[in-house]
Amino acid sequence: xxxxxxxxxxxxxxxxxxxxxxxxxxxxxxxxxxxxxxxxxxxxxxxxxxxxxxxxxxxxxxxxxxxxxxxxxxxxxxxxxxxxxxxxxxxxxxxxxxxxxxxxxxxxxxxxxxxxxxxxxxxxxxxxxxxxxxxxxxxxxxxxxxxxxxxxxxxxxxxxxxxxxxxxxxxxxxxxxxxxxxxxxxxxxxxxxxxxxxxxxxxxxxxxxxxxxxxxxxxxxxxxxxxxxxxxxxxxxxxxxxxxxxxxxxxxxxxxxxxxxxxxxxxxxxxxxxxxxxxxxxxxxxxxxxxxxxxxxxxxxxxxxxxxxxxxxxxxxxxxxxxxxxxxxxxxxxxxxxxxxxxxxxxxxxxxxxxxxxxxxxxxxxxxxxxxxxxxxxxxxxxxxxxxxxxxxxxxxxxxxxxxxxxxxxxxxxxxxxxxxxxxxxxxxxxxxxxxxxxxxxxxxxxxxxxxxxxxxxxxxxxxxxxx
Amino acid sequence: xxxxxxxxxxxxxxxxxxxxxxxxxxxxxxxxxxxxxxxxxxxxxxxxxxxxxxxxxxxxxxxxxxxxxxxxxxxxxxxxxxxxxxxxxxxxxxxxxxxxxxxxxxxxxxxxxxxxxxxxxxxxxxxxxxxxxxxxxxxxxxxxxxxxxxxxxxxxxxxxxxxxxxxxxxxxxxxxxxxxxxxxxxxxxxxxxxxxxxxxxxxxxxxxxxxxxxxxxxxxxxxxxxxxxxxxxxxxxxxxxxxxxxxxxxxxxxxxxxxxxxxxxxxxxxxxxxxxxxxxxxxxxxxxxxxxxxxxxxxxxxxxxxxxxxxxxxxxxxxxxxxxxxxxxxxxxxxxxxxxxxxxxxxxxxxxxxxxxxxxxxxxxxxxxxxxxxxxx
Numbered sequence: 001x002x003x004x005x006x007x008x009x010x011x012x013x014x015x016x017x018x019x020x021x022x023x024x025x026x027x028x029x030x031x032x033x034x035x036x037x038x039x040x041x042x043x044x045x046x047x048x049x050x051x052x053x054x055x056x057x058x059x060x061x062x063x064x065x066x067x068x069x070x071x072x073x074x075x076x077x078x079x080x081x082x083x084x085x086x087x088x089x090x091x092x093x094x095x096x097x098x099x100x101x102x103x104x105x106x107x108x109x110x111x112x113x114x115x116x117x118x119x120x121x122x123x124x125x126x127x128x129x130x131x132x133x134x135x136x137x138x139x140x141x142x143x144x145x146x147x148x149x150x151x152x153x154x155x156x157x158x159x160x161x162x163x164x165x166x167x168x169x170x171x172x173x174x175x176x177x178x179x180x181x182x183x184x185x186x187x188x189x190x191x192x193x194x195x196x197x198x199x200x201x202x203x204x205x206x207x208x209x210x211x212x213x214x215x216x217x218x219x220x221x222x223x224x225x226x227x228x229x230x231x232x233x234x235x236x237x238x239x240x241x242x243x244x245x246x247x248x249x250x251x252x253x254x255x256x257x258x259x260x261x262x263x264x265x266x267x268x269x270x271x272x273x274x275x276x277x278x279x280x281x282x283x284x285x286x287x288x289x290x291x292x293x294x295x296x297x298x299x300x301x302x303x304x305x306x307x308x309x310x311x312x313x314x315x316x317x318x319x320x321x322x323x324x325x326x327x328x329x330x331x332x333x334x335x336x337x338x339x340x341x342x343x344x345x346x347x348x349x350x351x352x353x354x355x356x357x358x359x360x361x362x363x364x365x366x367x368x369x370x371x372x373x374x375x376x377x378x379x380x381x382x383x384x385x386x387x388x389x390x391x392x393x394x395x396x397x398x399x400x401x402x403x404x405x406x407x408x409x410x411x412x413x414x415x416x417x418x419x420x421x422x423x424x425x426x427x428x429x430x431x432x433x434x435x436x437x438x439x440x441x442x443x444x445x446x447x448x449x450x451x452x453x454x455x456x457x458x459x460x461x462x463x464x465x466x467x468x
Numbered sequence: 469x470x471x472x473x474x475x476x477x478x479x480x481x482x483x484x485x486x487x488x489x490x491x492x493x494x495x496x497x498x499x500x501x502x503x504x505x506x507x508x509x510x511x512x513x514x515x516x517x518x519x520x521x522x523x524x525x526x527x528x529x530x531x532x533x534x535x536x537x538x539x540x541x542x543x544x545x546x547x548x549x550x551x552x553x554x555x556x557x558x559x560x561x562x563x564x565x566x567x568x569x570x571x572x573x574x575x576x577x578x579x580x581x582x583x584x585x586x587x588x589x590x591x592x593x594x595x596x597x598x599x600x601x602x603x604x605x606x607x608x609x610x611x612x613x614x615x616x617x618x619x620x621x622x623x624x625x626x627x628x629x630x631x632x633x634x635x636x637x638x639x640x641x642x643x644x645x646x647x648x649x650x651x652x653x654x655x656x657x658x659x660x661x662x663x664x665x666x667x668x669x670x671x672x673x674x675x676x677x678x679x680x681x682x683x684x685x686x687x688x689x690x691x692x693x694x695x696x697x698x699x700x701x702x703x704x705x706x707x708x709x710x711x712x713x714x715x716x717x718x719x720x721x722x723x724x725x726x727x728x729x730x731x732x733x734x735x736x737x738x739x740x741x742x743x744x745x746x747x748x749x750x751x752x753x754x755x756x757x758x759x760x761x762x763x764x765x766x767x768x769x770x771x772x773x774x775x776x777x778x779x780x781x782x783x784x785x786x787x788x789x790x791x792x793x794x795x796x797x798x799x800x801x802x803x804x805x806x807x808x809x810x811x812x813x814x815x816x817x818x819x820x821x822x823x824x825x826x827x828x829x830x831x832x833x834x835x836x837x838x839x840x841x842x843x844x845x
Binding site: 352355358360361365366367369370372373374376377380381384385407411414415418 | 611612686688736737738739742743745746748749754771775778799801816817818821
């Protein structure tokens with residue numbers, strides 16, 4: 001553990017406690033039994049550990065009906081992503097691979113070693129035959145869903161790869177940004193929802209409301225896009241829409257220039273504001289999940305996302321380095337996911353943090369306040385807080401005369417109290433004056449500097465001491 | 469006589485029914501003149517007339533203006549006879565804090581007079597401006613309140629009490645004499661023509677008191693840009709006309725808009741102190757730091773304010789109620805208006821503030837010019 005981390009946990013003992021609790025007490029809801037697994041499936045789970053840093057654990061705790069299908073879904077999309085990401089593959093090879101990736105899933109023994117040596121997940125494609133072998137064993141209705149999403153995503157990626165304007169200028173409008181995020185994340189949400197509904201782990205209504213599952217993906221993807229500004233910039237990529245950043249700086253890379261700090265902070269807060277519009281959809285979606293392991297699987301990334309937004313909101317470090325929520329806080333979040341109410345409490349907690357960091361100098365100040373208020377109101381709608389029952393009128397209603405009398409009595413009482421205090425303080429001041437206190441000097445000081453609650457440092461300078 | 473200031477064009481709205489002839493009662497007031505302006509903009513073919521106590525302010529061309537007291541039945545009858553409206557929109561509201569007799573006279577007697585006269589004159593649709601405070605008991609938070617909340621047994625003050633009486637009267641009169649009624653409960657109004665909220669918050673700025681905050685500012689508050697409240701009136705009148713356009717009037721059910729009260733806000737509660745800070749930001753002022761008083765201390769200071777006020781025999785400016793009010797939640801659920809009236813704010817809070825502050829600056833400019841002109845004479 002680094003010194004900085006030690007200091008952090010010294011001030012956040014709750015997070016340290018959460019880390020210990022998670023390590024010691026956490027019982028997975030469901031556990032794989034590797035002894036019964038075929039070698040190809042074991043290899044698939046190894047790949048899952050290798051390729052997904054954050055999702056592997058939650059996927060492996062999914063209920064048995066979904067665990068393997070969701071793992072393979074993840075690996076298929078990871079394979080697709082590894083082809084799309086690799087700039088060493090010429091477009092003539094890349095495009096047909098992307099467009100036909102769903103058909104590859106039927107080709108027994110297919111593997112690919114055309115990735116550049118630097119591509120971090122190239123080994124997955126080198127041994128992709130294990131994924132295909134296992135894919136053939138999952139229920140046919142799962143296969144249909146996974147293939148359908150793979151086809152849509154592959155075609156979307158191919159369109160972007162072909163689109164030179166997108167390659168050169170990045171994302172233009174907020175609409176483009178939403179569409180891009182839909183292809184890379186919203187579609188995953190759609191596919192998962194279909195898997196959940198087909199296994200009866202989620203309410204059917206979620207199928208009709210594909211805007212909700214889309215928001216699930218967008219909320220995560222947009223959070224990552226904001227957080228990874230610096231990393232992407234170093235890779236010469238950028239996903240922040242021009243429509244937003246061009247309001248604040250001339251060139252995309254100017255955001256990283258410390259000279260433009262204020263503009264950059266206003267820009268990141270507008271990016272966060274754009275993400276927050278999906279927050280209510282996320283909570284709404286979670287209300288439709290019926291099974292605990294699926295609920296955890298869906299909710300954990302979302303609470304991590306809202307915590308990340310609270311961390312990166314108006315945080316200038318995002319433009320210089322990779323900012324991450326501390327491990328202890330992540331463990332706290334893992335422990336905080338149990339049911340919708342707990343997730344709502346977590347959302348509210350982070351919404352309040354965003355509200356506290358909001359700054360009136362920001363052109364979107366009031367809009368951010370309203371976005372936070374909207375999430376709070378949504379939560380209030382679903383879980384109304386206990387409100388005091390309407391109080392019965394206190395005693396009989398008073399006539400105006402009685403009311404005036406009552407008021408007079410109260411005022412006389414206050415007058416007595418204030419009067420006594422006045423006499424007492426008068427006596428004390430008189431006593432002080434007799435003892436030689438110089439009120440004249442004190443008054444002069446006040447006249448000179450005004451009665452300020454927080455005198456500036458200058459006023460406290462040595463000459464003040466002389467008079468004391 | 470002064471004309472209303474010029475306004476930028478309104479966002480598009482497709483009427484679901486044509487308004488042919490509308491009388492706006494209180495049409496020179498803060499809310500009323502916005503209603504008039506929007507009828508002109510969304511229903512350019514409608515005949516628009518106004519009945520108000522004073523008609524020398526906020527006038528628009530192509531509108532008939534009639535001066536008159538709404539408690540004077542003969543005068544109201546006369547104006548209705550001249551203008552022959554199919555719809556009456558009654559926006560009259562006295563300032564809260566006026567004496568009890570005035571509140572009763574305007575909110576109860578005035579409402580009854582206009583209501584009964586309209587029925588007698590064969591008016592078809594009657595829209596009445598109510599207040600979200602009709603369900604406010606003045607003792608605790610209002611959290612996500614909707615129209616199912618009851619009127620409090622003991623009203624907070626005579627404004628709320630008389631508004632509730634008026635509202636009940638209007639809603640109970642629904643369908644009597646063939647006239648459909650509904651009421652709109654407004655809250656936290658601001659915008660062009662505002663004499664309370666914007667001037668109040670700009671006054672705090674002028675006095676240099678922007679550093680102070682009472683309470684933790686986690687309390688949410690609903691504010692409403694006046695244009696949106698006015699828009700709700702247009703929608704309500706249109707919806708009543710849609711009902712009337714049926715060959716035979718559909719039976720009254722909970723899903724027909726007549727006889728119903730609707731809460732109208734901007735639909736976006738914000739943290740209380742964020743609102744004044746957003747206003748001051750528009751004036752280029754940002755408090756360098758904030759001095760936060762806990763609520764309890766604020767209440768004690770409020771008591772001090774009341775005490776001084778009592779000693780001096782004046783209405784105190786700083787009271788325990790005002791302190792508590794600024795620390796309370798006060799926001800509403802406007803789903804009923806969204807569903808039944810198809811209401812959706814046309815301007816968000818920030819757009820409303822920009823328009824309101826601009827108007828206020830122009831007003832100051834006009835006042836200065838007038839003073840300069842006087843001095844020149």
